[in-house]
Amino acid sequence: MSDAILRSPLHDQHVALGATLVPFAGWEMPVRYSGDIAEHTAVRTGAGLFDLSHMGEISIRGAEAAAFLDFALVGRLSALALAGAKYTMLCTPEGGVIDDLIVYRRDHDHFVIVANASNKDVVVAELAARVQGFDASVEDISAEIALIAVQGPLAEGIVARMCVRGDDDIRAMRYYSAANVLLEGDIHAFVARTGYTGEDGFELFVGADEAAAVWELALATGAQDGIVPCGLSSRDTLRLEAGMPLYGQELTRDTTPFDAGLGRIVVFGTAAKPRGDFVGREALLKAKVEGPSRVLVGLVGDGRRAARAGYPVLDDAGVAVGTVTSGAPSPTLGRPIAMAYVPAALAEPGTVVGIDVRGRREDMTVTALPFYSRGS
Amino acid sequence: MSNVPDELAYSAEHEWVAGEPDAGAEVTVGITEHAAAALGDIVYVEAPRVGDTVIAGEVCGELESTKAVSELYSPVSGTVTAVNEGLESAPETINSDAYGDGWIFKVEMTETATDLLDAEAYAATIA
Numbered sequence: 001m002s003d004a005i006l007r008s009p010l011h012d013q014h015v016a017l018g019a020t021l022v023p024f025a026g027w028e029m030p031v032r033y034s035g036d037i038a039e040h041t042a043v044r045t046g047a048g049l050f051d052l053s054h055m056g057e058i059s060i061r062g063a064e065a066a067a068f069l070d071f072a073l074v075g076r077l078s079a080l081a082l083a084g085a086k087y088t089m090l091c092t093p094e095g096g097v098i099d100d101l102i103v104y105r106r107d108h109d110h111f112v113i114v115a116n117a118s119n120k121d122v123v124v125a126e127l128a129a130r131v132q133g134f135d136a137s138v139e140d141i142s143a144e145i146a147l148i149a150v151q152g153p154l155a156e157g158i159v160a161r162m163c164v165r166g167d168d169d170i171r172a173m174r175y176y177s178a179a180n181v182l183l184e185g186d187i188h189a190f191v192a193r194t195g196y197t198g199e200d201g202f203e204l205f206v207g208a209d210e211a212a213a214v215w216e217l218a219l220a221t222g223a224q225d226g227i228v229p230c231g232l233s234s235r236d237t238l239r240l241e242a243g244m245p246l247y248g249q250e251l252t253r254d255t256t257p258f259d260a261g262l263g264r265i266v267v268f269g270t271a272a273k274p275r276g277d278f279v280g281r282e283a284l285l286k287a288k289v290e291g292p293s294r295v296l297v298g299l300v301g302d303g304r305r306a307a308r309a310g311y312p313v314l315d316d317a318g319v320a321v322g323t324v325t326s327g328a329p330s331p332t333l334g335r336p337i338a339m340a341y342v343p344a345a346l347a348e349p350g351t352v353v354g355i356d357v358r359g360r361r362e363d364m365t366v367t368a369l370p371f372y373s374r375g376s
Numbered sequence: 377m378s379n380v381p382d383e384l385a386y387s388a389e390h391e392w393v394a395g396e397p398d399a400g401a402e403v404t405v406g407i408t409e410h411a412a413a414a415l416g417d418i419v420y421v422e423a424p425r426v427g428d429t430v431i432a433g434e435v436c437g438e439l440e441s442t443k444a445v446s447e448l449y450s451p452v453s454g455t456v457t458a459v460n461e462g463l464e465s466a467p468e469t470i471n472s473d474a475y476g477d478g479w480i481f482k483v484e485m486t487e488t489a490t491d492l493l494d495a496e497a498y499a500a501t502i503a
Binding site: 020031032035036037038040233234236237304305306308328329331358 | 413416417419420422438440441442443444445471
């Protein structure tokens with residue numbers, strides 16, 4: 001892998017908008033444009049525009065594409081409807097999470113997987129190893145694809161107005177499904193009603209060479225709704241409020257989907273709907289039966305000092321019994337929020353735990369995830 | 377490129393000092409526009425309290441944004457004579473007016489500061 005820093009096809013747009021660019025997973029990406037809280041609030045109340053071109057896209061094609069994914073991933077992707085989307089994971093034989101993924105079914109024999117930028121090469125290599133023996137191909141198409149997200153309660157109207165064909169499909173689209181549309185400027189896009197913000201919203205897959213035109217179209221079309229370009233910083237606080245895990249923090253190779261409270265995405269099959277073998281099956285079945293030794297919980301504080309990733313969770317005696325995986329002052333709640341792994345005995349909502357915030361204890365209360373749901 | 381006013385002195389930890397940094401003098405301390413921009417929207421400031429002794433180069437508080445937390449260093453040694461109480465309810469003032477209403481605390485200096493940077497030298501460290 002080259003050490004050269006990668007630039008989004010929207011780099012010039014970011015510079016022109018005055019973005020603060022930072023290194024992120026080998027890419028130079030916008031951390032913010034105007035301000036973290038303004039961007040966060042725009043997504044909660046109006047609309048925000050995100051460049052996700054750093055995300056990896058992997059194309060799976062072939063007569064046995066569905067059977068291959070059933071074997072390689074923890075979900076049963078063969079059951080995914082055409083134009084459907086599914087949140088799933090790639091796990092090790094020991095049940096540890098290699099990456100969390102969204103898989104889109106573009107045709108009977110064609111899927112597109114979206115992987116985290118930091119894991120993309122590992123995911124491609126792992127899938128290439130697991131595809132042996134299947135009539136299917138694994139192709140890294142990340143460089144050809146730009147991913148642009150329009151998120152927020154006003155996203156539907158904006159994305160529909162960006163279309164010259166398919167606007168009805170946008171309005172009728174259910175969460176976690178997708179459609180091919182034609183955008184203004186004669187641009188073909190695969191548009192999915194998915195996101196990482198806890199808000200309604202869409203993700204637009206377009207050719208990298210058309211990314212700039214689509215970005216400008218979204219800004220112009222959304223101007224009447226006050227659309228705001230948003231960076232990685234607001235993306236992180238939005239997903240944290242929504243209780244969504246982030247690879248490298250809540251999810252690692254040392255965690256199973258069950259540890260993270262996401263055991264439901266592991267499909268073992270039933271007598272009526274049997275499922276064949278898949279990588280990690282035995283270890284994950286054991287993890288399911290035994291139950292996790294630690295539990296991912298939400299924490300809310302009354303103070304102002306926020307818990308941050310890596311801070312120890314303390315019991316009443318001040319003994320470190322867990323670890324914070326993500327934390328920030330919540331722009332929506334106006335209080336510190338965090339996710340942390342704690343022993344099952346401390347996982348009940350209402351339990352008060354301490355956090356070692358740079359040498360000083362701050363109390364936080366275990367609360368059900370998510371911290372924020374739309375319409376709440 | 378962020379603003380670095382000529383009339384201020386600066387620490388390597390991105391604090392500014394207004395006033396002559398000599399023993400016996402009272403100076404005003406804040407963080408630079410560059411530091412505020414790097415932190416993002418500041419949502420909480422833990423400043424030292426009036427009467428606290430602060431030591432040049434040592435931590436005397438913290439600054440919290442949605443994105444990150446940063447320690448606040450005192451650029452000078454002395455006794456804290458005032459803190460900006462407006463930051464309690466409006467910490468974002470540091471982002472909007474880092475060199476004015478976003479000042480953080482004042483110090484009566486007990487020794488002359490020797491390792492502060494002038495504007496040109498500080499600007500070079502953030503270029």
